[in-house]
Amino acid sequence: MSAAREYGLDDQYEWARPPADGWTADDLDRLPNLPPHTELIDGSLVFMSPQTRFHSRAMRLLENALMDQAPDHLEALREMTIKLDRRNRPEPDVLVVPVEADTGPGQTWFMPEDVVLAVEVVSADSLERDREVKPRKYAQARVPHFWRVEQSDGLPVVYVYELDPATAAYVPVDIFYQTLKVDRPFPIEIDLTAINQRGPRA
Secondary structure: OOHHHHOOOOOOOOOOOOOOOOOOHHHHHOOOOOOOOOEEEOOEEEOOOOOOHHHHHHHHHHHHHHHHHOOOOEEEEEOOEEOOEOOEEOOOOEEEEEHHHOOOOOOOEEOHHHOOEEEEEOOHHHHHHHHHHHHHHHHHOOOOEEEEEEEEOOEEEEEEEEEEOOOOEEEEEEEEOOEEEEOOOOOEEEEHHHHHOOOOOO
């Protein structure tokens, strides 16, 4: 069975053909019928595989903790893209931005100078992108803080990096296993073992 049939598309369906120099960041808002959470990396569209339960719970844990503990001028959001340049518009799993970067309910992206922290939760299909490609691009765009989250025995392991402005590259700060506790970009403490806990019922 063809992929087109699995997606419910008929034999006449034509996939979008990229321009000679690749897609642009603005194309993500114009191309019809893109799958959810499509990214643009070096002018190529990158589609996301189905999300695992660990991935979803890790994002929820981090977004909620960051939102609860962020100062009033910052907010945490999930799965919003960053327009790094004309050919790159990745989508971190969680990011922290100033409240004033809000341009309205139809907003789909942020500029890199608005991003205080970008977080990537590593998946099997995104391992190379999350470990190498995207951190390098975030650093070159001078996003000051980056966290990479991996799974070990069902629990998050968080690798924390900070930008060296002289080299526009990330330097490792620490690796956190049970509890994440940092002072930058603001004081925050997260119980990583709480990933499978449900919040209180209303």
